[in-house]
Amino acid sequence: MIFLSSPHQHGGNSIQLTMFSVIIALIPAAMVSVYLYGWLAVFLLTTCIGVSLATEFFALKWMGKETDRVWDGSAGLTGLLLALILPAAVPWWMAVFAAVFAIVLGKQLYGGLGHNPFNPALAARVVLLISFPLHMTSWIVPMHMDASLDMYSFITSLKFFFLGPDAVQQTWDAITMASPLGYLKTELGQGVTVTEALVNYHYSTLHAFIGREAGSLGEGSALALLMGGVWLMARHTISWHIPISYLLTMAVLAGLFNLINPDVYAPPMFHLLAGGLILCAFFMATDPVSSPSSGIGKIVFGIGCGILTWVIRTFGNYPEGAMFAVVLMNMATPLIDYYVRPRVYGHKRGKQS
Numbered sequence: 001m002i003f004l005s006s007p008h009q010h011g012g013n014s015i016q017l018t019m020f021s022v023i024i025a026l027i028p029a030a031m032v033s034v035y036l037y038g039w040l041a042v043f044l045l046t047t048c049i050g051v052s053l054a055t056e057f058f059a060l061k062w063m064g065k066e067t068d069r070v071w072d073g074s075a076g077l078t079g080l081l082l083a084l085i086l087p088a089a090v091p092w093w094m095a096v097f098a099a100v101f102a103i104v105l106g107k108q109l110y111g112g113l114g115h116n117p118f119n120p121a122l123a124a125r126v127v128l129l130i131s132f133p134l135h136m137t138s139w140i141v142p143m144h145m146d147a148s149l150d151m152y153s154f155i156t157s158l159k160f161f162f163l164g165p166d167a168v169q170q171t172w173d174a175i176t177m178a179s180p181l182g183y184l185k186t187e188l189g190q191g192v193t194v195t196e197a198l199v200n201y202h203y204s205t206l207h208a209f210i211g212r213e214a215g216s217l218g219e220g221s222a223l224a225l226l227m228g229g230v231w232l233m234a235r236h237t238i239s240w241h242i243p244i245s246y247l248l249t250m251a252v253l254a255g256l257f258n259l260i261n262p263d264v265y266a267p268p269m270f271h272l273l274a275g276g277l278i279l280c281a282f283f284m285a286t287d288p289v290s291s292p293s294s295g296i297g298k299i300v301f302g303i304g305c306g307i308l309t310w311v312i313r314t315f316g317n318y319p320e321g322a323m324f325a326v327v328l329m330n331m332a333t334p335l336i337d338y339y340v341r342p343r344v345y346g347h348k349r350g351k352q353s
Helices: 015-062 067-071 074-084 092-104 120-131 154-163 180-189 194-201 205-210 222-234 241-260 268-273 277-284 295-315 322-340
Strands: none
Touching: 015 067, 015 074, 015 092, 015 154, 015 222, 015 277, 074 092, 074 120, 074 277, 092 120, 120 277, 120 322, 180 194, 205 222, 205 268, 222 277, 241 268, 241 277, 241 295, 268 277, 277 295, 277 322, 295 322
């Protein structure tokens, strides 16, 4: 008897194509980061990407696997994402530590690509935030807002990145500022209303949208991130389920509580544009390995991310909650898949065939 394979049509998608599609989608955000932070952004981007690729190569070689896998785009994407979720002022050794952690402990320890339970870049960022809270909450003033540090100067930025602010005769207080989320949380703790706090900060929704607020390297422009995210959805590289359910849940919760007490709870647009929410919604939470596989599961995942983000931002000690929320929901992915993934006809859940 001769068995012939069916004439299946290949979709044209691949791991490499997917990874490089996401990298291309992040280029606008990376370009805005260079505009905001000059050579500091270039040094941070190249360090995270370069160390991630090198660590992936040596890890694969040490485990006896094919080192050609380093060019599948996954390590480069991890390095790019990691750089975009770090403050521009982090020293070089923290960037190196984070990249090594992301590849070795966040990815290869679990068996490599396709087996990691958490987004490797997010896992590294959470470890850095817990271990080095001062460096991870020092937001450097964007270059267009303060000329005290010439970040367009290659030599000045090089000294700052490798030797710190003392090497360029600067103090941390002179070149750092609070992020909108951090400033608002501090002011609310002192009894200041939301409206007063945002006025005192000189907060502008337009500036937050186009990229003129302090924050992590890739948080500067919601517009750039949305361009990349919508492009990925249009190409079907990611589905709409997680980003839309995530952002909608956040907007609904923020809107309801803002209506109840606008003096205490920030409006929806502020939450949507502040911090790493859009970056996480389109580029972190949609990681196909650490997120649910079914459409309904993805919606549940996105809703959970939205609820956790709002709760952490509103009631937690950390002003930013998006990245913690995604990591926590990554832990719930197996449970979500277990209960909402479509079952094979005739099989009962929990039974072996």
